[in-house]
Amino acid sequence: MLELKNINFSAGNKHILKDINYTLESGKFIAITGPNGSGKSTLAKVIMGIEKPDSGVILFNGKDITNMSIDDRARTGISFGFQQPVTFKGITVHNLLNLSAKKELSSDEACDLLANVGLCANAYLDREVNSSLSGGELKRIEIASVLLRQSPLTIFDEPEAGIDLWSFNNLIQVFNSMREELSGSIVVISHQERILSIADEIVLISDGQIERVISRGEPMDNIIDLHSCRKI
Amino acid sequence: MEKAELSKMESKLLMAIADIPGITPGAFSLRKNGKPVYVNTTPNINIIKKEDKPGIDIYIRADTKDEEVHIPVVITESGISDTVYNDFYVGKNADVVINAGCGIHNDGCTDTHHNGIHRFFLDEGAKVKYVEKHYGEGSGDGKRVLDPVTEVTLGKNATLEMYTTQIKGVDSTVRNTEAKLDDNSTLLVSEKIMTHGVQHAETNFSVNLDGKGSSCQVTSRSVATESSTQKFVSEIYGNNECFGHVECDAIIKENGKVVSTPAIVANCLDANLIHEAAIGKIAGAQITKLMTLGLTEKEAEDAIINGFLQ
Ligand SMILES: Nc1ncnc2c1ncn2[C@@H]1O[C@H](COP(=O)(O)OP(=O)(O)OP(=O)(O)O)[C@@H](O)[C@H]1O
Numbered sequence: 173m174l175e176l177k178n179i180n181f182s183a184g185n186k187h188i189l190k191d192i193n194y195t196l197e198s199g200k201f202i203a204i205t206g207p208n209g210s211g212k213s214t215l216a217k218v219i220m221g222i223e224k225p226d227s228g229v230i231l232f233n234g235k236d237i238t239n240m241s242i243d244d245r246a247r248t249g250i251s252f253g254f255q256q257p258v259t260f261k262g263i264t265v266h267n268l269l270n271l272s273a274k275k276e277l278s279s280d281e282a283c284d285l286l287a288n289v290g291l292c293a294n295a296y297l298d299r300e301v302n303s304s305l306s307g308g309e310l311k312r313i314e315i316a317s318v319l320l321r322q323s324p325l326t327i328f329d330e331p332e333a334g335i336d337l338w339s340f341n342n343l344i345q346v347f348n349s350m351r352e353e354l355s356g357s358i359v360v361i362s363h364q365e366r367i368l369s370i371a372d373e374i375v376l377i378s379d380g381q382i383e384r385v386i387s388r389g390e391p392m393d394n395i396i397d398l399h400s401c402r403k404i
Numbered sequence: 405m406e407k408a409e410l411s412k413m414e415s416k417l418l419m420a421i422a423d424i425p426g427i428t429p430g431a432f433s434l435r436k437n438g439k440p441v442y443v444n445t446t447p448n449i450n451i452i453k454k455e456d457k458p459g460i461d462i463y464i465r466a467d468t469k470d471e472e473v474h475i476p477v478v479i480t481e482s483g484i485s486d487t488v489y490n491d492f493y494v495g496k497n498a499d500v501v502i503n504a505g506c507g508i509h510n511d512g513c514t515d516t517h518h519n520g521i522h523r524f525f526l527d528e529g530a531k532v533k534y535v536e537k538h539y540g541e542g543s544g545d546g547k548r549v550l551d552p553v554t555e556v557t558l559g560k561n562a563t564l565e566m567y568t569t570q571i572k573g574v575d576s577t578v579r580n581t582e583a584k585l586d587d588n589s590t591l592l593v594s595e596k597i598m599t600h601g602v603q604h605a606e607t608n609f610s611v612n613l614d615g616k617g618s619s620c621q622v623t624s625r626s627v628a629t630e631s632s633t634q635k636f637v638s639e640i641y642g643n644n645e646c647f648g649h650v651e652c653d654a655i656i657k658e659n660g661k662v663v664s665t666p667a668i669v670a671n672c673l674d675a676n677l678i679h680e681a682a683i684g685k686i687a688g689a690q691i692t693k694l695m696t697l698g699l700t701e702k703e704a705e706d707a708i709i710n711g712f713l714q
């Protein structure tokens with residue numbers, strides 16, 4: 173469903189993504205992991221169209237989307253949950269969900285979406301999506317805004333960051349049910365073993381390159397070794 | 405007074421400024437093309453035409469609760485220049501909503517002016533929510549000009565909430581607001597302005613926090629697009645133990661220009677005054693986020709501005 177061919181990306185004199193080649197099949201749950209600063213978020217942004225690669229080709233369901241705008245990619249079927257949720261002035265949680273749904277959601281519908289990510293909904297609907305919300309709250313609203321789009325390809329950038337244990341368990345459930353229901357694919361960038369352990373495939377990125385692809389079932393300590401043995 | 409007949413255009417203007425299609429029950433004063441055309445009073449709210457100059461005196465009895473006053477102004481003839489003096493006397497512990505607003509339709513080539521000079525006198529414990537919308541439309545070259553003046557005198561424990569909105573179609577506006585606050589009184593001002601083309605909007609606030617425990621919160625959100633210009637001046641004088649907070653937030657687009665001049669003056673050691681001002685274009689990350697939800701860049705900008713002025 174998604175093919176990355178020889179993707180290179182540089183910013184500010186730094187060669188961040190180095191010749192990335194990867195094919196993602198549909199219906200798969202993929203985890204991307206790797207050290208801080210290795211280029212995971214950058215890769216996700218390249219897929220979403222937020223960053224344009226210097227060279228390489230991106231195919232989505234066989235179609236070249238390398239030069240497609242962000243919104244066209246969104247409409248073609250790609251969704252992205254930001255590592256750092258964006259805040260707004262005046263846009264409420266309900267507004268944001270409406271914008272994502274492209275229709276006026278009833279309070280009940282909006283509440284259900286928030287309940288999915290463990291937010292006690294009514295108290296949040298009319299709050300502004302600004303920094304008066306806690307980091308974990310913003311993160312969960314971000315996830316809700318992405319989940320509701322039910323895209324063929326959904327990318328989450330560290331969805332678990334800042335989220336408490338209870339909601340984390342919830343999130344795992346959400347991902348599990350997504351993979352059962354969806355014929356599409358989910359890509360989750362994560363450092364969490366529990367998320368890695370439910371993935372069909374783990375892509376290990378280091379220093380802007382795909383260092384390894386580990387299939388489900390292979391022992392996890394391989395990855396931890398790779399992390400801890402790294403000499404810089 | 406005679407029954408007011410409203411044309412389709414006038415109803416549309418009323419809708420734009422007060423969310424009502426026509427005359428509603430309750431205290432009401434409608435001014436049309438520079439003349440008073442309809443007045444209704446209630447046992448608690450009296451409206452009396454001024455003898456010496458255009459305008460009305462509005463008397464709200466002490467302890468009046470759950471009542472609304474509508475005082476809309478509509479102008480559909482080109483070239484009208486109208487200055488009105490409206491005084492509001494709000495009795496002790498009354499709690500009311502006042503809906504004002506001015507809608508101008510100018511298809512002609514001469515300018516239309518409306519200046520509403522409003523004075524508010526709130527007795528002890530009185531509470532008023534004042535909502536005002538300014539709106540202009542029309543195809544002529546004649547300008548639509550609104551220069552409102554507001555003077556506020558708040559008695560002990562009184563509260564005035566002022567919500568003013570000007571989103572569309574006013575070519576030039578200079579708004580002057582002055583307020584004097586007695587002990588434990590509260591003034592809350594929320595202003596929303598959006599300008600287009602070569603429009604100009606100017607707002608001047610001068611608030612004297614005279615009373616002990618008085619407080620004032622001024623929030624201004626504005627959007628200056630195309631080649632429009634805006635000026636925001638606020639002066640808050642803390643003359644006693646008091647709290648004052650001014651927040652001025654502006655989004656600029658294209659060649660829009662905004663000048664924000666804050667002044668907070670502490671004349672008392674126990675005055676606590678804060679000013680926050682921010683001017684800038686729409687944050688790129690906000691547009692990007694909404695585009696990832698499938699909105700076009702234009703749709704994203706509109707959603708951000710709508711939210712900002714909501
Ligand atoms: N616009 C930019 N200009 C310069 N350097 C950049 C830019 N964007 C990213 N980088 C750098 O590229 C590297 C990869 O960043 P990226 O955010 O993709 O890392 P990451 O793998 O997501 O890390 P983390 O696990 O901390 O989220 C970092 O060193 C970062 O500082």
Ligand SMILES: [Mg+2]
Nearest residue numbers: 212213255329
């Ligand atoms: Mg990252």
